[in-house]
Amino acid sequence: MPTDDAYFMAQALAEAEKALAADEIPIGAVVVFENQIIGRGYNQTERLRDVTAHAEMLALTAAANYLGNKYLTDCTLYVTIEPCVMCAGASYWAQLKAVVFGADEPKVGFRRHGQLLHRRTQLRGGIQAAACAKLMQQFFSMKRK
């Protein structure tokens, strides 16, 4: 049974690839409950013209719909890039069991603002960081051309 962080981060990366294909900043996320993916999302802020349509937000909403419960206390959020303040705030309200991210985001990642997650939420970073960061570099180097 797939229980490891690398496996689920690969699934989040597959979501990020969808964002890249849609010319969106390539960030993807999945929410896992009892070793099963119950929510997926990729960044769609351009298509939806909505700053709230981050990968994490869409995945959290999908997971809550699946469980019929706004609290995701037994769920883990996997996201390819360190979440922003908004997504950390949503994770706080969802009371997630864990947040697992790929690459650091020093500029707009939430960690520069201190401890924004719920005190019960574990935080792990650096999972498949190189692959997660590479997608971002690919996107921004395409944009610069």
Added chain:
Amino acid sequence: MPTDDAYFMAQALAEAEKALAADEIPIGAVVVFENQIIGRGYNQTERLRDVTAHAEMLALTAAANYLGNKYLTDCTLYVTIEPCVMCAGASYWAQLKAVVFGADEPKVGFRRHGQLLHRRTQLRGGIQAAACAKLMQQFFSMKRK
């Protein structure tokens, strides 16, 4: 023409009343562009079973849909209670002209985490604070019964 904070906060309060009637934590919000309300929202986290369904998030999404633009640089968000971290983060991405709130929220308001809004966003608080806080007290005293 209605241009003052008290007028638009009264509109946000009308949204909060809808939340109270629906047995939701009574917080309401409106987004104003050129003295016109282009987005409305009230807290619906219970009905939608979704922690992201805060008044501000729904109002910001509605405003972006109206303008066809995810950036709300000439818009002001009015909200009855000091926004949380998630909603402050969404306001950051929207690059709002101003955030105007009613009553302080010392426990889960964003200000305890420092400056989370965009540096171009003005912040004003304490507009119709008593009326905004009273709705919250009314809700929580009903819940305790």
